[in-house]
Amino acid sequence: MPAHPPVSLWMEQLDQPSPPRPALQGSLEVDVAIVGAGYTGLWTAYYLKRLAPELRIAMLEAEYPGFGASGRNGGWLMGNLLGDERLLAGLPAEQRRAAFELLHGIPDEVAQVLAREGIACDYRKGGVLYCAARYPEQEVRLRAWLAALHREGLSEADYRWLTPAELDLQLRVNAPLGAIHSPHCATLQPAKLVQGLAQAVERLGVQLFEQSRVEHWQPGLVRTAQGELRADWLVPAVEGYAAGLPPLGRYQLPVQSLLVATAPLSASQWEAIGLDRGQAFSEFSRQVTYGQRSADDRLVFGARGGYRFGGRLRQDFALNAEEIGLRRYLFGELFPQLRNVEISHAWGGNLGMARRFQPHMLLDRGGRIALAGGYGGEGVGASNLAGRTLADLILGRASTLTEQPWVLGERPLSALKAWEPEPCRWLGYNAIVRSFVHEDRVLANPHSAPWRRTLAARLADCMEGLMR
Ligand SMILES: Cc1cc2nc3c(=O)[nH]c(=O)nc-3n(C[C@H](O)[C@H](O)[C@H](O)COP(=O)(O)OP(=O)(O)OC[C@H]3O[C@@H](n4cnc5c(N)ncnc54)[C@H](O)[C@@H]3O)c2cc1C
Numbered sequence: 001m002p003a004h005p006p007v008s009l010w011m012e013q014l015d016q017p018s019p020p021r022p023a024l025q026g027s028l029e030v031d032v033a034i035v036g037a038g039y040t041g042l043w044t045a046y047y048l049k050r051l052a053p054e055l056r057i058a059m060l061e062a063e064y065p066g067f068g069a070s071g072r073n074g075g076w077l078m079g080n081l082l083g084d085e086r087l088l089a090g091l092p093a094e095q096r097r098a099a100f101e102l103l104h105g106i107p108d109e110v111a112q113v114l115a116r117e118g119i120a121c122d123y124r125k126g127g128v129l130y131c132a133a134r135y136p137e138q139e140v141r142l143r144a145w146l147a148a149l150h151r152e153g154l155s156e157a158d159y160r161w162l163t164p165a166e167l168d169l170q171l172r173v174n175a176p177l178g179a180i181h182s183p184h185c186a187t188l189q190p191a192k193l194v195q196g197l198a199q200a201v202e203r204l205g206v207q208l209f210e211q212s213r214v215e216h217w218q219p220g221l222v223r224t225a226q227g228e229l230r231a232d233w234l235v236p237a238v239e240g241y242a243a244g245l246p247p248l249g250r251y252q253l254p255v256q257s258l259l260v261a262t263a264p265l266s267a268s269q270w271e272a273i274g275l276d277r278g279q280a281f282s283e284f285s286r287q288v289t290y291g292q293r294s295a296d297d298r299l300v301f302g303a304r305g306g307y308r309f310g311g312r313l314r315q316d317f318a319l320n321a322e323e324i325g326l327r328r329y330l331f332g333e334l335f336p337q338l339r340n341v342e343i344s345h346a347w348g349g350n351l352g353m354a355r356r357f358q359p360h361m362l363l364d365r366g367g368r369i370a371l372a373g374g375y376g377g378e379g380v381g382a383s384n385l386a387g388r389t390l391a392d393l394i395l396g397r398a399s400t401l402t403e404q405p406w407v408l409g410e411r412p413l414s415a416l417k418a419w420e421p422e423p424c425r426w427l428g429y430n431a432i433v434r435s436f437v438h439e440d441r442v443l444a445n446p447h448s449a450p451w452r453r454t455l456a457a458r459l460a461d462c463m464e465g466l467m468r
Pocket residue numbers: 035036037038039040041060061062063064065066067068069070071072073074075076077078212213214215237238239240241244245256257258259290302347348349350351352375376377378379380381382383
């Protein structure tokens with residue numbers, strides 16, 4: 001019997017769920033207290049211990065490792081960050097190239113740790129395929145993006161156009177118009193990674209407490225219902241759950257992403273689709289789709305979820321018929337032969353979005369906190385980079401990692417841009433997403449008049465511009 005009701009296909013698939021760990025009881029003094037046992041907290045603990053084995057580190061997790069987005073995501077381990085092109089655009093060419101190399105190296109860095117620590121999490125570095133499908137405007141946007149990437153100095157080796165015939169060798173979608181292939185991405189089984197990392201940090205001497213929700217924090221101190229930790233440094237690694245640790249909620253807002261998994265498909269079904277070496281894939285609409293073929297031959301497919309008024313967390317991820325139906329429709333358009341396939345699992349999670357729509361990493365010396373977050377749905381790889389970066393910041397090591405534009409360095413929390421108060425956020429979010437949904441409906445309808453298509457796409461472009 002699993003120790004906890006599984007929150008995702010991935011958690012359900014763990015062969016041997018970790019036995020529950022104790023909750024924090026009483027008072028404890030450590031050097032670093034980490035709140036949250038998802039990837040950010042675990043990677044930070046891991047790199048800190050590797051660099052400074054003598055550090056006393058304790059982690060407090062409200063539920064259990066992987067309860068958050070880390071145990072629920074789509075399993076794309078990307079060698080980039082949300083908004084990296086904007087972040088790097090202003091840098092001199094050489095520095096920009098070095099920064100891209102650092103990002104592109106994330107999947108390989110993770111692979112090295114997996115090998116060193118013996119973590120088996122179905123890691124496969126098959127690259128990513130951003131496909132133009134469903135309507136011709138996807139090809140136009142995709143080609144424009146590729147041109148922008150190449151203008152930034154990235155090469156064909158980083159991002160390459162695939163003709164429909166070339167795409168066909170890797171992935172067979174309905175009526176393909178082409179794709180961008182990038183090698184800088186791997187896929188994995190997210191919960192196995194969390195579990196493996198949790199065990200690895202414990203082997204290194206980190207104390208991990210479950211069922212230990214932090215209810216109060218101040219510089220040097222965190223409190224749960226049953227205990228308290230005194231620490232030189234606090235790392236709030238709670239991403240989409242920041243509202244529970246005021247004032248962090250001003251800077252990281254929860255939004256949801258939702259996904260479904262089919263029952264395992266047959267060899268002949270996969271023969272018709274492809275994806276035989278762990279490639280991640282998406283289609284290039286503004287529905288933010290992402291898919292992979294799991295190690296046990298399911299199609300796992302997700303798309304943007306929602307935002308709740310006031311930045312409330314979504315707790316119940318039993319997806320309704322409409323939410324499942326949208327995902328079935330989207331993958332069914334790509335793979336018509338799967339339109340009626342059995343969907344065995346549907347779930348979702350909360351992730352953190354920063355106001356600038358790009359991640360941040362900082363060390364607030366006055367507040368004694370080191371913070372990373374705002375990955376916005378691209379946090380599997382970003383959290384590894386964040387763990388390495390926060391470790392260097394806490395240890396006072398100047399390094400290539402700490403010199404990047406997403407690192408605010410030694411700055412107070414208030415250096416981050418705060419979200420607008422409600423109802424502005426809710427109105428803004430809904431206006432933007434509605435424009436995206438409207439665009440998708442118009443463009444996916446082959447009978448839409450050209451002027452309607454142009455208008456819908458322009459409106460969505462403008463709305464997307466507001467997010468910058
Ligand atoms: C459905 C979905 C699909 C996604 N797909 C991808 C993808 O394919 N690729 C990608 O790169 N990114 C993806 N992401 C984003 C990625 O999963 C996250 O960015 C990443 O997992 C964040 O890790 P984290 O450790 O910062 O946060 P989390 O994994 O959310 O961990 C935070 C932890 O903090 C705990 N916590 C919260 N409050 C407290 C408290 N007060 N006290 C103690 N503990 C607390 C929570 O229980 C949780 O375990 C997806 C996210 C979702 C939700």
